[in-house]
Amino acid sequence: MTDTVQAGRRKFFDLARPSRQHLLGYILIAPAVLMVAAIIIWPLVLAIDLSFQQVKIPRLGGASRPFSVSNYTWLFSSEEFWLACWVTLKLVVVVTAGSVAVGLSTALLANNRFKGRTIARLGMALPWAVPEIIAVVIFAWMFDTSFGLFGWLAIQLGFTGQMIPWVSSSTAAFWAVAITMVWKGFPFVSIMCLAGLQSIPSDYYAAAKVDGANVWQRFRWITMPLLMPVLGVTLVLTLLWVFRDFSIIKVLTGGGPLRSTQTLSIMTYDQAFQYHNFGRAAAVGVLTLVICIVASLLMLGRRSKSIY
Amino acid sequence: MNKRMKRLALGAATAALMTMGSFAPAMADTVLKFISWQTDDAGTGEWWRSAIAEFEKQHPGVKIEFTKAERSSYADTMTTLFAANQPPQIVHLASFEFQMFADSGWLEPLDPWLKKDGIDMTGWAGQQKCEWNGETVCIMTNYFGFVMAYNKKILDAAGVAVPKTYEEFLAAAKATTKDLNGDGIIDQFGTGHETKGGPGQYLTEMLNYIIDAKAYWTDKDGNITIDTPEMVEGLTRWKTVMKSGVSPVDMSASDVRKLFADGKMAMRLDGPWLYGTTEKGSAKSDIVYAAPPLTPPLGGSSNVLAMPSDIPDDQKQLVWDFIKLTMTPEFQRSYATMGGNTPPSPKADVSGVEKTIPHFPILIQTMKEAAAAGIDRVPTGLELFYNEFSKMVMEETQRMIIQDLDPADVAKTMQAKAESIKG
Numbered sequence: 001m002t003d004t005v006q007a008g009r010r011k012f013f014d015l016a017r018p019s020r021q022h023l024l025g026y027i028l029i030a031p032a033v034l035m036v037a038a039i040i041i042w043p044l045v046l047a048i049d050l051s052f053q054q055v056k057i058p059r060l061g062g063a064s065r066p067f068s069v070s071n072y073t074w075l076f077s078s079e080e081f082w083l084a085c086w087v088t089l090k091l092v093v094v095v096t097a098g099s100v101a102v103g104l105s106t107a108l109l110a111n112n113r114f115k116g117r118t119i120a121r122l123g124m125a126l127p128w129a130v131p132e133i134i135a136v137v138i139f140a141w142m143f144d145t146s147f148g149l150f151g152w153l154a155i156q157l158g159f160t161g162q163m164i165p166w167v168s169s170s171t172a173a174f175w176a177v178a179i180t181m182v183w184k185g186f187p188f189v190s191i192m193c194l195a196g197l198q199s200i201p202s203d204y205y206a207a208a209k210v211d212g213a214n215v216w217q218r219f220r221w222i223t224m225p226l227l228m229p230v231l232g233v234t235l236v237l238t239l240l241w242v243f244r245d246f247s248i249i250k251v252l253t254g255g256g257p258l259r260s261t262q263t264l265s266i267m268t269y270d271q272a273f274q275y276h277n278f279g280r281a282a283a284v285g286v287l288t289l290v291i292c293i294v295a296s297l298l299m300l301g302r303r304s305k306s307i308y
Numbered sequence: 309m310n311k312r313m314k315r316l317a318l319g320a321a322t323a324a325l326m327t328m329g330s331f332a333p334a335m336a337d338t339v340l341k342f343i344s345w346q347t348d349d350a351g352t353g354e355w356w357r358s359a360i361a362e363f364e365k366q367h368p369g370v371k372i373e374f375t376k377a378e379r380s381s382y383a384d385t386m387t388t389l390f391a392a393n394q395p396p397q398i399v400h401l402a403s404f405e406f407q408m409f410a411d412s413g414w415l416e417p418l419d420p421w422l423k424k425d426g427i428d429m430t431g432w433a434g435q436q437k438c439e440w441n442g443e444t445v446c447i448m449t450n451y452f453g454f455v456m457a458y459n460k461k462i463l464d465a466a467g468v469a470v471p472k473t474y475e476e477f478l479a480a481a482k483a484t485t486k487d488l489n490g491d492g493i494i495d496q497f498g499t500g501h502e503t504k505g506g507p508g509q510y511l512t513e514m515l516n517y518i519i520d521a522k523a524y525w526t527d528k529d530g531n532i533t534i535d536t537p538e539m540v541e542g543l544t545r546w547k548t549v550m551k552s553g554v555s556p557v558d559m560s561a562s563d564v565r566k567l568f569a570d571g572k573m574a575m576r577l578d579g580p581w582l583y584g585t586t587e588k589g590s591a592k593s594d595i596v597y598a599a600p601p602l603t604p605p606l607g608g609s610s611n612v613l614a615m616p617s618d619i620p621d622d623q624k625q626l627v628w629d630f631i632k633l634t635m636t637p638e639f640q641r642s643y644a645t646m647g648g649n650t651p652p653s654p655k656a657d658v659s660g661v662e663k664t665i666p667h668f669p670i671l672i673q674t675m676k677e678a679a680a681a682g683i684d685r686v687p688t689g690l691e692l693f694y695n696e697f698s699k700m701v702m703e704e705t706q707r708m709i710i711q712d713l714d715p716a717d718v719a720k721t722m723q724a725k726a727e728s729i730k731g
Contacts, residue, residue, distance in 0.1 A: 059412075145557045146558075152493060168557050270699075276695075
């Protein structure tokens with residue numbers, strides 16, 4: 001009898017049996033799932049909970065405040081929030097478009113055969129390899145209003161007679177941030193596009209050439225349609241990166257002047273650590289998350305049609 | 309299989325025993341955490357270390373873990389530590405940021421500790437700023453007055469005398485701002501103001517001109533006093549200085565100080581801490597310290613020491629012992645001799661400090677003048693909203709400069725917004 005029970009238990013825990021293989025899978029991924037839950041889901045739940053409380057500085061394990069929607073009421077009636085949304089949208093459009101334009105162009109260039117192609121590809125990926133904070137500090141020096149390289153170049157090339165106030169002019173500050181972000185972001189687009197380009201069979205181009213298609217026609221009717229699946233995912237990832245990026249803006253302009261570079265992520269930080277309004281900061285963070293999810297779903301939902 | 313498991317278990321047990329063994333002596337000590345942004349400051353950092361060494365000598369088995377957090381992210385770090393229930397036992401904060409912690413009830417009231425040891429705080433510079441809701445929640449560590457440092461060689465070359473008034477200061481700054489090599493880029497500035505260090509620092513720089521125009525943000529009862537003719541004059545002066553190009557723009561404090569220390573700037577209005585930078589600069593021999601031409605001198609409380617309210621009582625006693633040690637006449641004297649700072653204690657003997665720091669009497673003089681005039685960077689009644697208030701003032705001032713607005717209109721806007729912030 002005992003032997004029968006033991007055999008039954010052994011059978012139940014026999015993870016090699018085909019009917020138990022899914023169990024083994026769950027056991028193997030359990031530590032990772034628990035870890036993700038601990039470091040992502042739990043803080044997310046805390047943030048959502050916090051956004052419905054009127055709290056200045058919360059304390060871990062402290063008593064909760066009563067449920068309130070005042071943070072969201074304040075947010076939707078706040079001029080600052082809508083301005084931050086507008087700045088974020090502008091930055092997302094400009095930086096994503098810029099990164100895709102530069103990234104795709106460099107990928108097309110690096111996809112050709114020429115002398116020094118390996119070095120060119122390495123150079124192309126270099127900005128991506130440089131840690132973000134180091135890249136931003138270097139750009140901050142180059143955009144320095146008093147002694148910066150870009151101002152000096154503008155004078156030498158005759159574009160202006162004096163140094164450009166990159167960080168104390170609303171328009172210039174926005175472009176300083178956008179240029180830095182494009183420089184940091186284009187290599188990712190470039191690498192992804194290059195991988196996509198290399199997966200396009202060369203036969204298609206050869207056949208198109210035989211049919212008399214010129215360069216533009218080959219790009220328009222072969223390269224772009226076949227690159228769209230890769231480009232779509234890349235666009236979403238770039239968009240999310242611009243949405244959540246904090247360090248570039250914080251180091252270069254701090255969100256100023258006159259909030260011309262204050263995005264939702266900078267606003268979240270300011271509400272939490274400058275004004276000590278953690279409830280409001282959590283509300284901005286939660287709304288940013290919702291916007292990101294909606295934008296990603298919209299973009300990923302548009303599956304590119306394959307024409308071949 | 310069994311053998312291998314046994315070996316593994318034995319190995320793990322040995323490793324665990326050895327690890328625990330190496331931790332044992334460390335666990336025997338009481339460790340007090342002390343986070344500061346001043347660990348590497350020339351002079352001041354050494355002074356803190358000397359106080360720690362003396363404390364550890366007096367308290368065998370107790371160690372102070374002295375860790376640096378950058379000033380730029382200091383408030384964030386402390387907020388996070390307090391929010392996570394992990395505050396350092398020795399709390400070091402800037403005088404414009406402790407109020408939020410005190411208001412949350414996280415700082416221990418120090419009156420019973422002062423009373424128990426019979427410490428009289430009468431005459432302790434800036435100590436009244438440490439009172440929150442009628443209780444003493446901190447000890448003022450530093451109270452300072454601004455001085456003017458100037459480069460004698462540059463002023464002499466421009467044929468300009470050392471300025472004594474705002475008008476002379478502006479004229480001297482204009483006369484010494486030059487493009488020396490003719491490449492279209494200014495490479496020698498008349499003066500320098502930090503405008504990139506955040507709203508609090510921006511307000512400090514502006515305040516030099518505003519208090520010289522006899523204006524201030526609030527009165528002693530906490531009423532907003534921005535929409536006044538004096539404030540309009542102060543804002544006009546700041547706008548004039550910033551628009552005339554006599555100061556580099558968008559620079560951090562350390563960059564501005566470095567430019568001055570290396571002989572690329574004629575005059576700099578700053579606190580006692582400038583001396584550490586000028587001593588290391590290439591123009592060290594040309595730099596002279598004097599009383600500032602803008603009066604009363606800008607000054608006020610700088611930083612405070614406190615203790616968290618929810619640490620165990622035995623730790624509170626140790627923290628209090630450390631705070632008390634820094635308040636002794638000996639350490640107040642070495643705060644001057646070693647750190648080059650103006651000690652807040654009225655009992656501090658600062659005689660002979662001028663032998664090592666020649667301009668020390670000027671530092672004492674400006675500190676006393678600032679204290680007598682009741683000058684402080686944190687406006688009464690706006691302590692809890694200082695960050696929000698300073699950001700508003702910085703933005704409206706930037707708008708005034710960028711969009712060339714009338715200072716009178718800007719003062720009206722600031723008044724309305726400040727009243728709204730105060731609620």
